[in-house]
Amino acid sequence: xxxxxxxxxxxxxxxxxxxxxxxxxxxxxxxxxxxxxxxxxxxxxxxxxxxxxxxxxxxxxxxxxxxxxxxxxxxxxxxxxxxxxxxxxxxxxxxxxxxxxxxxxxxxxxxxxxxxxxxxxxxxxxxxxxxxxxxxxxxxxxxxxxxxxxxxxxxxxxxxxxxxxxxxxxxxxxxxxxxxxxxxxxxxxxxxxxxxxxxxxxxxxxxxxxxxxxxxxxxxxxxxxxxxxxxxxxxxxxxxxxxxxxxxxxxxxxxxxxxxxxxxxxxxxxxxxxxxxxxxxxxxxxxxxxxxxxxxxxxxxxxxxxxxxxxxxxxxx
Amino acid sequence: xxxxxxxxxxxxxxxxxxxxxxxxxxxxxxxxxxxxxxxxxxxxxxxxxxxxxxxxxxxxxxxxxxxxxxxxxxxxxxxxxxxxxxxxxxxxxxxxxxxxxxxxxxxxxxxxxxxxxxxxxxxxxxxxxxxxxxxxxxxxxxxxxxxxxxxxxxxxxxxxxxxxxxxxxxxxxxxxxxxxxxxxxxxxxxxxxxxxxxxxxxxxxxxxxxxxxxxxxxxxxxxxxxxxxxxxxxxxxxxxxxxxxxxxxxxxxxxxxxxxxxxxxxxxxxxxxxxxxxxxxxxxxxxxxxxxxxxxxxxxxxxxxxxxxxxxxxxxxxxx
Numbered sequence: 001x002x003x004x005x006x007x008x009x010x011x012x013x014x015x016x017x018x019x020x021x022x023x024x025x026x027x028x029x030x031x032x033x034x035x036x037x038x039x040x041x042x043x044x045x046x047x048x049x050x051x052x053x054x055x056x057x058x059x060x061x062x063x064x065x066x067x068x069x070x071x072x073x074x075x076x077x078x079x080x081x082x083x084x085x086x087x088x089x090x091x092x093x094x095x096x097x098x099x100x101x102x103x104x105x106x107x108x109x110x111x112x113x114x115x116x117x118x119x120x121x122x123x124x125x126x127x128x129x130x131x132x133x134x135x136x137x138x139x140x141x142x143x144x145x146x147x148x149x150x151x152x153x154x155x156x157x158x159x160x161x162x163x164x165x166x167x168x169x170x171x172x173x174x175x176x177x178x179x180x181x182x183x184x185x186x187x188x189x190x191x192x193x194x195x196x197x198x199x200x201x202x203x204x205x206x207x208x209x210x211x212x213x214x215x216x217x218x219x220x221x222x223x224x225x226x227x228x229x230x231x232x233x234x235x236x237x238x239x240x241x242x243x244x245x246x247x248x249x250x251x252x253x254x255x256x257x258x259x260x261x262x263x264x265x266x267x268x269x270x271x272x273x274x275x276x277x278x279x280x281x282x283x284x285x286x287x288x289x290x291x292x293x294x295x296x297x298x299x300x301x302x303x304x305x306x307x308x309x310x311x312x313x314x315x316x317x
Numbered sequence: 318x319x320x321x322x323x324x325x326x327x328x329x330x331x332x333x334x335x336x337x338x339x340x341x342x343x344x345x346x347x348x349x350x351x352x353x354x355x356x357x358x359x360x361x362x363x364x365x366x367x368x369x370x371x372x373x374x375x376x377x378x379x380x381x382x383x384x385x386x387x388x389x390x391x392x393x394x395x396x397x398x399x400x401x402x403x404x405x406x407x408x409x410x411x412x413x414x415x416x417x418x419x420x421x422x423x424x425x426x427x428x429x430x431x432x433x434x435x436x437x438x439x440x441x442x443x444x445x446x447x448x449x450x451x452x453x454x455x456x457x458x459x460x461x462x463x464x465x466x467x468x469x470x471x472x473x474x475x476x477x478x479x480x481x482x483x484x485x486x487x488x489x490x491x492x493x494x495x496x497x498x499x500x501x502x503x504x505x506x507x508x509x510x511x512x513x514x515x516x517x518x519x520x521x522x523x524x525x526x527x528x529x530x531x532x533x534x535x536x537x538x539x540x541x542x543x544x545x546x547x548x549x550x551x552x553x554x555x556x557x558x559x560x561x562x563x564x565x566x567x568x569x570x571x572x573x574x575x576x577x578x579x580x581x582x583x584x585x586x587x588x589x590x591x592x593x594x595x596x597x598x599x600x601x602x603x604x605x606x607x608x609x610x611x612x613x614x615x616x617x618x619x620x621x622x623x624x625x626x627x628x629x630x631x632x633x634x635x636x637x
Contacts, residue, residue, distance in 0.1 A: 042497035151588045152358075181357040182525060183585035186569045190584075193577040207498065210528075214571040214582075237573060251498040253528035255555060255572050259502060 001068060002054065002087075002170055002201065004029040008062035009049050009225075023049045024225040026063065031170070031201050031218075036192065038204040038212035038233070040248075041222035047205045049225075051172045054203065055089045056080065067170070085115060088163035089172035093179055094155035098147040104155065105143055107162045115166060131161040135191055153184030157191065164195075171195070174205045189215055209252045213237055221245050277311070287312040319519045320346040320486055324381035327368045331375060336592045338364040340543045341381065343618060344626070346486075346519050346536075351512055353530030353551070354523045356540035357589055362523050363411070365540070366488045368392055369521075370406050386485055403434055407484035407517075411491045413475040417463040424459030427478060434482065441481065448477045451514075452507050469500035476507065480516050487517040491524055505533050527570055531555055536624070539563050542589045542600035545618050549625040559621065559632045562601045599629070607631050 009024040024046040031037045041047045052058045054065055056072060065072040067087065075083050091097060098104055108128050116124065129139040135157040142154060150158070156176055163171060173192060177185045192202055193215055206212050212219055213233055220230040221242065229242040240246045250262050257265075276293040277283070283292070289312065297311040323343050329336040338361045346352050354362045364376070372378060372392045383390045385405060391397040410416050418426050427445060428438030446456050452473040463471060472492060480487060489508060493501040511517050522534060530537050530551065537554040539546045539562065547560040558564050565585045575582070587604040590596055596603065598613040605612070611630040618628040 042499070153584075153588075182527070182566055183357060183569055184588070185584065186571065186582045187584040189571070190577065190581065209498075210571045210573045210575070213573050214575055214577055234576075248498060249573075251502040252573065253498075253501070253505075253526065253532045255528045255531050255567075255570055256574070259506075259532055 001033055002031045002203075003066040004050070004054075004063070005066060006063035007050065007053065007060065007065060009046070009053060009058070010061045022225050024053070027222075027225070027227055028063075029220055029227070029230070031203060033169070033201055034196050034199045035218060036196060036202040036204055036216040037218040037220065038206055038216040039220050039222060040206055040209060040212050042207055042248075044224070045222040046225040047207075047222050048174055050222075051089065051174045051203060051205050054170075054172055055087065056083075057089075081114075085166045086169040087172070088166060088168055088170075089174060090156065090159045090163065090176050092175040094152050094159065095147065095179075097159060098155065100147055102146075104145055104147045104150055104158055107158065108165065111162055111165050127165060128161075131164045132158075134164055135161045136187065137161070151184060152180045153188055156180060156188050160188075160191065160195075168200060171200060171202045172205070173202055175207070177211065178206070178208070209237070209248065210254070221248070277309075279310075285310075285312065285314060287314075318345050318384075319348045319350070319386060321384040322369075322381070323384070325365075325368065325383060326379040326381050327364055327372070328377055328379050329364075329375045330377050331593075334593055335379075337595055338376075338543050338592055339368065340615075342545050343381075344538060344545065344548055346521070348518055349512060349515075351509065351520045351522060351533060351535050352548075353527075353534035353537040354521055354540065355525060355527055355530060355537060356546075358525065359542075359589060359592070360540045361543040361592075362540050363490060364543075366408070366490055366521055366523055369486070370398070370402060370408050370488060371395075372398075403430075403479075403484065404482045405484055406486045406488070407479045407482070408488040409472075409476055409479050409490065409492050412495060413492060414468050414471045414495065416475050417471065419463055422460055422462055423466075423474060427459065427481075430478065431481070436482070445477070445481060448481065448516075451510070452477055453503075469496055469504065472496065472500070472504050473507065476504070476511075480511055483516055485518040487511070487520045489520060489522045492522075493529055494524065494526065501529070502532075505529055509533050527555070527567070539566070542595060543592055544600055544615075545626075545628055546601070547625075547627045547629075548618075549627075553625055559625070559627045560629050561605050561607045561631070565606075 004027055006026045006028055007024060008026055011021040011023055013019055013021045027050060039047045039050060053060050060073045067083065072083060112124055132139045132142065137154060137157055142150060147155060177188050180188060189211065195202065204215055216233050219233040219236050221228050223244050229236060229245045236245065240249050246266055250266055276295055277297055280292050292311055297309045299307045299309045302308045302313060324341045325339060326341050327339040329338055342365060354365065356362050368376060369383060369392065373395060378393045383392055390401060417423065431438045431441050449456055454470060454473055458466060458474060466474060493504055496504060508520060512520055522530065524530060534551050536548060537551050538548040541562050547558060547563045554563060555567060558567055569582050569584050571582060585604055590600055599616050602608045602612045616628045616630045618626050620626050621632060
């Protein structure tokens with residue numbers, strides 16, 4: 001299990017590093033074993049920063065990352081190497097993850113020289129073939145090829161296979177299908193869903209809500225480095241409560257509904273939601289109370305022949 | 318008819334031979350039509366749109382012609398096209414974010430652009446400002462450098478510049494793919510607004526994102542490996558496609574509300590053929606679940622019902 005405990009990342013920006021940029025602020029999140037959690041947000045929301053901190057690619061400014069109870073930020077040397085045995089990442093652009101001069105299989109050889117130097121050739125080949133088959137590739141078709149001879153989807157699955165060679169428990173999947181074509185996208189996505197059967201947990205970073213819904217049990221919505229809504233994916237999608245999540249839901253282009261219809265639906269939901277005075281959000285009356293928020297005021301007579309639906313009407317001048 | 322493309326064939330000439338990126342494409346667009354152009358990477362959608370505005374080597378027109386408002390476009394003649402570019406045909410390029418000159422203030426760049434087309438920038442200024450209001454950009458942007466604008470603002474600025482001369486045809490190449498969902502929605506809607514206000518007559522929106530097209534396009538043209546596969550109204554393409562490729566493509570798209578446990582989607586096995594030496598006949602043949610002997614010949618792109626064209630032997634062909 002991977003746990004983020006009030007995780008923060010601050011960058012120094014400006015000419016002399018005088019001002020601070022809070023990329024991630026106090027994010028607390030738990031990713032249980034065998035679950036896919038999607039991290040959803042727009043660009044600049046800090047979603048990739050979180051992924052990079054988990055992979056120890058950048059330093060943590062505040063808070064902790066705990067992997068099965070071990071503080072990841074403090075790992076060094078052999079400890080860190082053992083951590084990478086269990087935690088790996090796959091990134092957005094499969095084409096630039098490879099060195100075009102070498103054959104694509106080289107990514108496997110690198111794993112071998114670092115982690116499995118004692119393994120015999122035959123044992124290693126069968127291990128690689130096993131991993132390739134696990135990601136739905138035919139080893140005969142894809143081995144011994146250069147990156148440009150393989151499609152984006154195949155390259156991306158290669159990288160997942162590479163991660164599977166290790167004793168993988170946690171995968172950071174950062175926008176792994178946004179560069180792929182629609183026809184191959186879904187295969188990679190299904191593969192992630194299947195990995196759950198191996199008790200693998202995945203942090204699925206995306207800006208596409210429909211992909212998040214397809215793959216994950218839990219979803220977390222980030223806005224400017226803060227978690228604004230988190231929980232059961234189905235609950236968040238069917239009943240988004242944070243205004244930002246709602247805006248996001250209304251903006252996502254969908255194949256089943258037009259934008260106009262989604263907006264009308266959400267507005268209707270908004271009206272149901274407010275149990276109190278419908279004007280509460282825009283009410284400038286200083287006398288407004290918490291009761292206005294919870295109880296909807298009924299029309300009552302303020303003066304003969306003049307009714308008002310407000311618990312604390314403006315004093316007559 | 319605002320745009321009519323007849324048998325347009327464009328190859329890329331390379332040392333290893335011709336890359337047959339666009340093979341006898343024929344279609345028409347009505348006035349006020351927003352047409353989505355979709356397909357996998359390398360299917361020729363950008364080749365098609367680029368050849369309508371800037372056909373330069375290694376691209377070569379091998380045949381066919383393009384008519385815009387009943388006037389033939391000299392697409393192979395780079396010089397002669399200058400009379401049409403920006404005025405009749407305009408483009409919002411892919412990654413429009415980097416399309417503006419970083420060393421010029423935007424206002425100065427706009428006036429240089431107008432001067433180069435023989436328009437007095439002073440006369441065009443009121444219209445330019447009105448357009449800025451239309452896309453909800455502050456008029457102050459004219460005194461700013463491109464670097465001072467956010468991605469969505471730059472995208473809108475380029476949109477204003479591209480359409481300043483009220484072109485008849487606007488080509489929008491992947492204009493929303495680098496944007497956040499909320500900005501994406503705003504930009505896409507502005508495109509529709511531009512059409513509604515008759516600033517542009519018709520628009521070709523090139524994207525691989527079908528859901529954006531569902532939101533804004535009137536018709537969708539699907540391409541596969543350099544050939545046209547299907548063109549129909551947006552509703553037909555999404556809900557009742559006829560070409561096997563379109564069917565598979567639409568069914569592989571995840572929708573909000575679909576979870577892998579309940580409804581598992583499947584992709585299209587295989588990958589598109591290389592266009593350097595493409596297979597004879599229908600190029601989707603090898604991946605097509607419905608392929609049969611007739612498919613070794615190129616299927617014609619025929620109208621099976623009003624406004625619905627398909628290139629498949631199984632649909633409306635002699636076997637139907």
